[in-house]
Every structure is written in structure tokens, then in C-alpha cells.
Amino acid sequence: MKYIRNTTDFYIEENTVLSLGKFDGIHRGHEQLLQYFAKKKDEGLAGAIFTFDIPPRRNVQNVEAKVLTTNEEKRHMFERLGIDYVVECPFTQEIMCMEPEDFIAKIVRQLHVKCMVVGEDFHFGHNRRGDYHMLRQYAGKYGYEVIVVEKIKEDSRDISSTFVREEIAAGNIEKANHLLGYRYFVTSRVLHGNQIGRTIGIPTINQLPPKEKLLPPNGVYVTEAYIGDRWYRGISNVGCKPTIEGEYPVGVETHLLDFAEDVYDKMVTVEFLSRVRSERKFASIEALKEQMQNDVAYGRAYFEKHNSQ
Numbered sequence: 001m002k003y004i005r006n007t008t009d010f011y012i013e014e015n016t017v018l019s020l021g022k023f024d025g026i027h028r029g030h031e032q033l034l035q036y037f038a039k040k041k042d043e044g045l046a047g048a049i050f051t052f053d054i055p056p057r058r059n060v061q062n063v064e065a066k067v068l069t070t071n072e073e074k075r076h077m078f079e080r081l082g083i084d085y086v087v088e089c090p091f092t093q094e095i096m097c098m099e100p101e102d103f104i105a106k107i108v109r110q111l112h113v114k115c116m117v118v119g120e121d122f123h124f125g126h127n128r129r130g131d132y133h134m135l136r137q138y139a140g141k142y143g144y145e146v147i148v149v150e151k152i153k154e155d156s157r158d159i160s161s162t163f164v165r166e167e168i169a170a171g172n173i174e175k176a177n178h179l180l181g182y183r184y185f186v187t188s189r190v191l192h193g194n195q196i197g198r199t200i201g202i203p204t205i206n207q208l209p210p211k212e213k214l215l216p217p218n219g220v221y222v223t224e225a226y227i228g229d230r231w232y233r234g235i236s237n238v239g240c241k242p243t244i245e246g247e248y249p250v251g252v253e254t255h256l257l258d259f260a261e262d263v264y265d266k267m268v269t270v271e272f273l274s275r276v277r278s279e280r281k282f283a284s285i286e287a288l289k290e291q292m293q294n295d296v297a298y299g300r301a302y303f304e305k306h307n308s309q
Helices: 028-042 056-060 071-080 100-111 132-142 161-169 173-180 285-307
Strands: 002-005 016-020 046-052 085-089 113-119 145-149 185-191 205-207 219-227 230-239 251-256 267-278
Touching: 016 028, 016 100, 028 046, 028 113, 028 145, 028 173, 046 100, 071 085, 071 185, 100 113, 100 132, 113 132, 132 145, 161 173, 173 267, 185 251, 205 267, 219 251, 219 285, 230 267, 230 285, 267 285
Parallel strands: 002 085, 016 046, 016 113, 046 085, 113 145
Antiparallel strands: 185 205, 185 267, 205 251, 219 230, 219 267, 230 251
């Protein structure tokens, strides 16, 4: 997969089927869109995704936008899906103020677009004036086909990144995973911690995801971690170590069951399966240790139960 970024002079030589959007989470709501996309790839077009390097809402509304998937996580997901090109366009003032008609002309010319696959709610251009009706209006002029994909619904509601974010923010991990079609995850490098867990016999691996990454509410979760080419069961705490003296940023600490290898500085993916409890401050390290032992026992029982089903 070719990854094009940090330029508005992006260019693809071969004819493409293009899908445009934020693709935050690449959830079940994108399934049908990606199926049409794959069909056009089978007909001989190269598959290209056009997205922006930051959520446009952050620039336009000055809102701190938390994302389901960071740009790096999205890139790896697109690669696994067999996408040929990902164009991660800088959301510059020029792009932000570009009239939708000019935007269409730019991407068709520079990306050799022969087919666009978009959702019903897709908007683009200055003041979000462009939509799929406009794409169809200019299709004849620029020589491309437009496929508009209906939204997939759950609970009489469109499956969307907003829907998923709401469920994660509420701690409803199983529901969020159902909407996503896979388990919500965090991928980041393992950092050196204060090794409190190791001193009490429950060592953890420590991750500090990018600040834009949406994390579930502070608390303890049943998780699985992907390290190298293997999966390991675990129990994770999302939070800021309230029992430990000092101030700590919100991170993810994971105790891996029956695992004792050194993984410092390695990239690790931790997937969330179920919420156990809220994070809380304990009166002592000994009390924290007792609760962590209970959490580990809960995790083992969880995996034993779900393995037998």
C-alpha cells in the first residue's frame, strides 16, 4: 500500500475507485461501502482512500476531537483491507475554503478517479456545501461513476463513529465492539513505568496512547494483547494511578496472564473485551495489591467461562 501524506499535490497515475471520508473507526457502518469498493477493485481499478490528517472539526470549530483510530492505526487497518493507496491530505486553509466544484475537479484530475463510493451523509468543500447530489451532477463532465451507499442501522440508529464513541465513553465495551465489528483497541509503544506492579508480584506493561485517542472511562477491563505474532490474555487499567503518590497522565497498564517477557519499547496492541470496575484510590499499596489480585482472578474466570461457550 502506498501512503501519500503532507502534500496537497498528491497524484496517482493509474485509474482509481475512490472513497472519501474520515473513516474514524472503520466500523460496521463502512462494511457495505467497502464491499462496493472491493467490487470495483475486482473490475481493475486501483483502490484509493482520501482522508484528512486531522479531524476537520478540530480546525473548523476549535474542538478537541477524540478519535477511535489514530492515523497510524487507520493506515494499518487499510493495509490489511487491501487498499492500494491512502491519501492523507493536510487540512490547510486552502483546502478548508475550497469550493466543492473545485475540490471535485482537483481530486478527479490528480487521482484519476473513475468511480466514487460515498455514504449518504458525505459532505465536502467550503461550508460543507458539496454532497453526493453534487458528485452526481458533475459525474458526466469529469467522467466518473458515483455509488451512494445507504447507512447500516442498529437500534433504529445509523451506525456511525459518533454512536461508537458514545458507547465507549459510557464504558459499554461489548456494545461498542458489536458496532465496530471488531474489538476496540489501543496500539502504542510500551514505556518504562514506576514498576510498582512488579514489586507487588503483578507486573504490568505501560502504554501512553496519543492524546487524540479516545480511551474508555478510567477503570479495569478484561483485555487481550497482541505482541509480535501472538495473543496474550490480560487485565488492564485505564487511568492515572490514583493510589500512587505523584501525578500521572491517563494511560493503559496491562497485566498479562502467565507472561514474563521483557517487551519494553515494543509496539503492542491491547484489545478491550469487557469492563470490570471503575478506577479508585486505595488506602494503601497492600489494599491495591489485594484488589489487583481479585481483578486478575476475575480475568482468569472470564476467559475460562468464554472458552467453554
